[in-house]
Amino acid sequence: MLDRHPSIKNPGEFDFLFDAFGVDGGLAAAQATTPEQLEDFYSDHRGYLSSPQRLGPVAPVPQRLRELVSRYAEGVPRLALCIHRNFVSAHEIFPQARFIHLLRDARDCAKSAVSACFAGNVYYGLEPWMNSEESWDRLRPRLAPHQYIEVRYEELVAEPERVLTSICEFLGLSYEPQMLDLSSTTYEPPSPRFANQWRRGMSARDIGLIEARVGSMMAARGYELVGPTQRQLSAWTLMSLKLQNAVSRHRTGIQTYGVSTWMQDIVARHLGLRGLLRSTRLKMFPVKAKTLK
Secondary structure, three states, rough: HHHOOOOOOOOEEEHHHHHHOOOHHHHHHHOOOOHHHHHHHOOOOOHHHOOOOOOOOOOOHHHHHHHHHHHHHOOOOOOOEEEEHHHHHEEEEEEEOOOEEEEEOOOHHHHHHHHHHOOOHHHHOHHHHHHHHHHHHHHHHHHHHEEEEEEEEEHHHHHHHHHHHHHHOOOOOOOOHHHOOOOOOOOOOOOOHOHHHHHOOOOHHHHHHHHHHHHHHHHHOOOOOOOOOOOOOOHHHHHHHHHHHHHHHHHHHHHHHHHHHHHHHHHHHHHOOHHHHHHHHHHHHHHHOOOOO
């Protein structure tokens, strides 16, 4: 929807910019990374390989990232990059950046992760949500009020024009009705039915697993819990969930990429065979791209 605004360019997901520096490694980790290490990391990263721009001449890593991003910003007043983690790194490398924090109910995020085959159960489907919110908790105290806006997904899909208007005002722009015209995209227009999907089919067991893991984080963010207290999961339950997640992930990998390619990826990752990993990932990326919006 941001990309539909005539003054905003939103070219997609850019987590690859900061993943090389560890979990919120920040400017110090970027400065400690050599140009060769950065290029090696990007060489088999789907986000970088699928983007039209490439790193410029050898220079300090933070400078190279700023130059790379500046090329995406050419010709538009506002550039919006989607990232899901490492917000501290983003802030330290791009200190003038402003942040739109989109928050969604963890139960819906976990359900979505399982539906998309990113996880084998809702317990592990929570991990992207957890990583994102923990990173946001580290960043928010560092930001001045004018540097961020927080948006609830549930409000966005219920009242998209109102919420998009507030986002545009935050960016110093006026709302444009064409932001809601998604007819030429792979996405459906926002609708209240996209929110609180967990209420329409999630089992009591799955709800309990989610709230056992992140109940306190959800409550702190204003989400009402179903369970009266946050319960502890047994060691047997945790082991079963871990095994189920691993089996499901391997089953999906084999179905998606085939036995040979999937096994090559596993062997390359575990043995640190960068050449084999790179060649395998290059075969996997086009296949994965077909499953994404």
